[in-house]
Amino acid sequence: MENHRAPFLGESRKPLNSALRHLLFLTLPLYVADQATKWLVLRNISPDEFIPVIPGFLNLVQVHNTGAAFGMLPNNNVFFIALASAALAVIAVFAWRGAFVGSPMRIGAALLAAGVLGNLTDRLLHGYVVDFIDVILPWYGHWPAFNIADSCICIAAGLFIVAGFVPEKKPLS
Numbered sequence: 001m002e003n004h005r006a007p008f009l010g011e012s013r014k015p016l017n018s019a020l021r022h023l024l025f026l027t028l029p030l031y032v033a034d035q036a037t038k039w040l041v042l043r044n045i046s047p048d049e050f051i052p053v054i055p056g057f058l059n060l061v062q063v064h065n066t067g068a069a070f071g072m073l074p075n076n077n078v079f080f081i082a083l084a085s086a087a088l089a090v091i092a093v094f095a096w097r098g099a100f101v102g103s104p105m106r107i108g109a110a111l112l113a114a115g116v117l118g119n120l121t122d123r124l125l126h127g128y129v130v131d132f133i134d135v136i137l138p139w140y141g142h143w144p145a146f147n148i149a150d151s152c153i154c155i156a157a158g159l160f161i162v163a164g165f166v167p168e169k170k171p172l173s
Helices: 013-044 077-096 103-126 148-165
Strands: 050-054 058-065 129-137
Touching: 013 058, 013 103, 013 129, 013 148, 077 103, 103 129, 103 148, 129 148
Parallel strands: none
Antiparallel strands: 050 058, 058 129
16 A cells, blocks of 8 residues: 655645656756766866857856855855755755646746756865856946856746746636
């Protein structure tokens, strides 16, 4: 006889299964891509080098970031390790409870988990986050370097915002 836990209020097994699918098919491949690209950058690009991909617009670089986005709050690695660990725990609890309802929320949660996990891994392995994508905007100049994990986090934020504007489907009675 199988032992199943009772669903939380408003929860069904379908959201959990969907969340796990998103985890397997989005979070893990994006996490692997993030770590693989950072590994390649660390082995092939020196910190003082840049490789033009699209001259005047896109370069590959190696930047070590001990802070948050845009290098804010530098040298706070322990704080960001704790924050990322807490964020992953919250994402896991919310996913387990079926809080991510609808595709934008589920995809956003999977992307957020991939991004947070990718940058957390860097902080634990290297003591900094490896950033390598250098975009030059004509009206701004060099945008702060970023990586695949950062992109996942930003896209997740956008999806959560979109999900906030999508009306909830009412059950048919």
